[in-house]
Amino acid sequence: MTPFGILTASACALPLASIDTDQLIPARFMKRSRADGYGQYLLHDMRFDETGQKRPDFPLNAASAADAEVLVARRNFGAGSSREAAVYALVDFGFRCVIAPSFGDIFASNAVNNGLLPAKVSEADAEEILALLQSSATTITVDLHDGLIRLGNRTFTFSIDPIWRTKLLNGWDDLDLTASLTGDIARFEQQDAGARPWIQLQDGSD
Amino acid sequence: MTGTGQPRTLFDKVWDAHVVTRREDGAELLFIDRHLVHEGSFHAFNKLKEKRAKVRRPDLTIGVADHYVPTRTRILSEIAPEVAGMIRQLDDNCRANGIRIFGFDDPRQGIVHVVGPEQGLTLPGLTMVCGDSHTSTHGAFGALAFGIGASEVAHVLLTQSLWQKKPKRMRITVDGDTAPGITAKDIALSIIAAIGADGAQGHAIEYAGRAIRALSMEGRLTLCNLSIESGARCGMIAPDETTFAYVTGRPFAPGGDVLDRAIAAWRELASDADAAFDRAILIDGRDIAPTVTWGISPEDALPITASVPDPAATDDASRASHIREAIDYMGLRPGQALETIQIDRVFIGSCTNSRIEDLRAAASVLAGRKARVPGLVSPGSHLVKQQAEQEGLDRIFIDAGLDWVGAGCSMCVGMNGDLVPAGERCASTTNRNFKGRQGPGARTHLMSPAMAAAAAVTGRLTDVRPLLRSDA
Ligand code: SF4
Numbered sequence: 001m002t003p004f005g006i007l008t009a010s011a012c013a014l015p016l017a018s019i020d021t022d023q024l025i026p027a028r029f030m031k032r033s034r035a036d037g038y039g040q041y042l043l044h045d046m047r048f049d050e051t052g053q054k055r056p057d058f059p060l061n062a063a064s065a066a067d068a069e070v071l072v073a074r075r076n077f078g079a080g081s082s083r084e085a086a087v088y089a090l091v092d093f094g095f096r097c098v099i100a101p102s103f104g105d106i107f108a109s110n111a112v113n114n115g116l117l118p119a120k121v122s123e124a125d126a127e128e129i130l131a132l133l134q135s136s137a138t139t140i141t142v143d144l145h146d147g148l149i150r151l152g153n154r155t156f157t158f159s160i161d162p163i164w165r166t167k168l169l170n171g172w173d174d175l176d177l178t179a180s181l182t183g184d185i186a187r188f189e190q191q192d193a194g195a196r197p198w199i200q201l202q203d204g205s206d
Numbered sequence: 207m208t209g210t211g212q213p214r215t216l217f218d219k220v221w222d223a224h225v226v227t228r229r230e231d232g233a234e235l236l237f238i239d240r241h242l243v244h245e246g247s248f249h250a251f252n253k254l255k256e257k258r259a260k261v262r263r264p265d266l267t268i269g270v271a272d273h274y275v276p277t278r279t280r281i282l283s284e285i286a287p288e289v290a291g292m293i294r295q296l297d298d299n300c301r302a303n304g305i306r307i308f309g310f311d312d313p314r315q316g317i318v319h320v321v322g323p324e325q326g327l328t329l330p331g332l333t334m335v336c337g338d339s340h341t342s343t344h345g346a347f348g349a350l351a352f353g354i355g356a357s358e359v360a361h362v363l364l365t366q367s368l369w370q371k372k373p374k375r376m377r378i379t380v381d382g383d384t385a386p387g388i389t390a391k392d393i394a395l396s397i398i399a400a401i402g403a404d405g406a407q408g409h410a411i412e413y414a415g416r417a418i419r420a421l422s423m424e425g426r427l428t429l430c431n432l433s434i435e436s437g438a439r440c441g442m443i444a445p446d447e448t449t450f451a452y453v454t455g456r457p458f459a460p461g462g463d464v465l466d467r468a469i470a471a472w473r474e475l476a477s478d479a480d481a482a483f484d485r486a487i488l489i490d491g492r493d494i495a496p497t498v499t500w501g502i503s504p505e506d507a508l509p510i511t512a513s514v515p516d517p518a519a520t521d522d523a524s525r526a527s528h529i530r531e532a533i534d535y536m537g538l539r540p541g542q543a544l545e546t547i548q549i550d551r552v553f554i555g556s557c558t559n560s561r562i563e564d565l566r567a568a569a570s571v572l573a574g575r576k577a578r579v580p581g582l583v584s585p586g587s588h589l590v591k592q593q594a595e596q597e598g599l600d601r602i603f604i605d606a607g608l609d610w611v612g613a614g615c616s617m618c619v620g621m622n623g624d625l626v627p628a629g630e631r632c633a634s635t636t637n638r639n640f641k642g643r644q645g646p647g648a649r650t651h652l653m654s655p656a657m658a659a660a661a662a663v664t665g666r667l668t669d670v671r672p673l674l675r676s677d678a
Contacts, residue, residue: 017528018403018503022640027619030246031288045642050628074524076404079437079503080640082339084249084355102404105373105439106339110355123524163231163371174357178365181227181235185262185367188226188237198329198460198468199239201265201306 001115003171009069011140013133020080039092078107119158213478220350242336245292250359251299261303263366269300269307270318277611316587316613319343319557326456330445330472342433346426348445374484379415382491390425391654394432395497395507403505406438417491423452424563435504444476499652501532516540550630552581556618559635560586564655571659572606578665581608584616633661
């Protein structure tokens with residue numbers, strides 16, 4: 001994973017609450033292979049009308065959104081299903097950070113596993129950032145070292161779980177670390193087998 | 207990190223018993239007792255292939271075909287090739303890795319969160335994960351069960367463990383007996399309306415109180431299933447006699463001496479009397495009415511006797527904007543009485559409400575009556591289907607004019623092709639009323655099976671209470 005440090009990029013304002021994972025990527029696209037990129041499915045049913053035409057007033061369809069790397073939304077972003085495809089869609093579209101007052105837990109954890117920063121701000125700051133983006137500035141700086149967001153001459157703080165922060169800063173993949181711990185896992189399994197024999201599923205029980 | 211003598215919650219006890227190690231930043235490596243996989247887990251299996259790696263504990267991994275299975279045929283070649291492909295892919299991945307699978311043609315197949323409890327794979331005190339957010343369902347047994355994403359699924363396949371940061375603890379107590387006709391679904395929707403769809407984010411919920419203890423295992427499964435809809439990481443209920451009675455005799459549950467030992471251990475799991483919770487919420491069960499959703503988030507829930515909210519009546523700009531967006535999508539008017547909302551179809555099914563008690567509740571309302579709208583009844587598993595047919599419930603649904611189909615996720619998410627057409631309004635026993643969840647442009651109202659049956663009978667959202675037979 002690419003480490004996340006300081007990102008200066010153009011931002012897209014999406015002033016909606018509870019954008020759930022069913023919006024981020026409708027279920028019918030989840031059969032597709034990731035190889036073709038999931039960016040085309042991002043917020044598909046909001047971006048396109050029934051005939052497949054782009055809805056001109058949808059923020060992601062604005063010319064300025066084409067190279068946006070930061071998305072700003074209202075509360076409860078990414079609520080709903082555990083589909084990591086929702087994160088793939090954002091990442092493949094080009095986003096590296098989502099700013100919102102709250103996130104679905106599974107979404108946020110999936111985001112971190114794909115190097116996408118879920119930056120949590122207060123509701124008031126989210127509203128101010130949204131207003132600023134809609135009126136003037138579109139270039140935003142997100143600094144993960146200091147937990148700061150800069151926009152025009154305003155600075156906002158954001159929070160992120162310290163465990164996730166470290167992981168993003170280092171671009172860590174949990175698997176690398178766990179691979180070095182197989183001995184610990186085996187020890188746990190051994191002790192546990194005696195203590196909780198009901199955990200074992202016999203192969204012949206069906 | 208354990209045994210400090212501090213009073214502990216149910217959640218802490220299960221968590222602590224599974225910590226393999228802890229790293230400097232505070233994340234803990236949890237051992238996973240049960241890993242459930244379904245068709246959607248293909249991204250994770252692909253990662254495994256890339257790494258040419260093996261599944262560490264195929265014996266603790268269980269495959270279930272549910273999301274894509276057709277409910278109107280048992281012949282795979284009759285369905286869309288890319289849907290059939292998803293089902294075959296799960297089969298192939300499980301067989302290649304020596305994983306037990308309840309596949310499309312297995313007589314025990316069903317929705318993963320119905321099959322786990324039914325087969326005795328779900329037990330108290332276990333850690334259980336699945337690449338599906340409604341894994342919270344299994345918390346009904348006092349298991350620590352939660353949904354994970356594809357990267358995490360791959361991690362569990364490879365290591366049978368998962369790095370997690372400990373969530374906060376939240377207790378939701380429902381005291382006061384609920385009135386007749388009030389179900390676990392009504393309790394759950396009332397809780398979500400009270401605390402919000404993100405109200406429990408970052409928390410593990412423990413449900414407690416008289417009204418919870420009084421629930422059957424099936425009701426507890428419904429309640430814990432909906433924990434994710436308040437944003438919780440998981441929902442749990444302390445195991446008790448109801449739990450032990452349910453587990454006993456299940457195919458994969460322990461028996462004999464091992465069961466006795468297990469039950470003794472499970473009794474110790476209940477939260478200690480003075481264990482601390484980060485948040486505690488108290489709800490009076492007597493206040494809960496039959497509840498339905500009117501909007502596009504499960505928090506948009508109200509008693510059936512209420513009316514659609516008016517965005518002009520709130521000072522909160524963000525809330526007003528949400529209400530406007532919701533009533534626009536749902537095609538409703540502010541102030542419209544919920545009982546006047548006409549529906550186009552009903553769906554009774556999903557991991558929330560497709561177990562035998564759910565079907566009995568719906569059938570008791572539909573018996574001797576006709577549905578005014580079309581509808582689909584999809585039992586949670588083949589075994590539930592068989593049981594329902596033995597009890598003659600299928601006849602009641604068919605005589606009322608509803609379709610009685612096979613087991614699977616079906617119209618909950620529409621991946622198998624069971625969709626609500628655009629613009630249509632569905633009274634649904636599922637868990638998500640998100641825009642387009644049941645199909646592009648579909649409008650979903652969530653409610654209990656009895657309430658969905660009542661809506662079928664009248665063709666509009668309806669208070670089920672007058673329809674309940676006194677002899678039922
Ligand atoms: S029934 Fe619906 S919510 Fe449950 S597992 Fe299937 S798709 Fe998910």
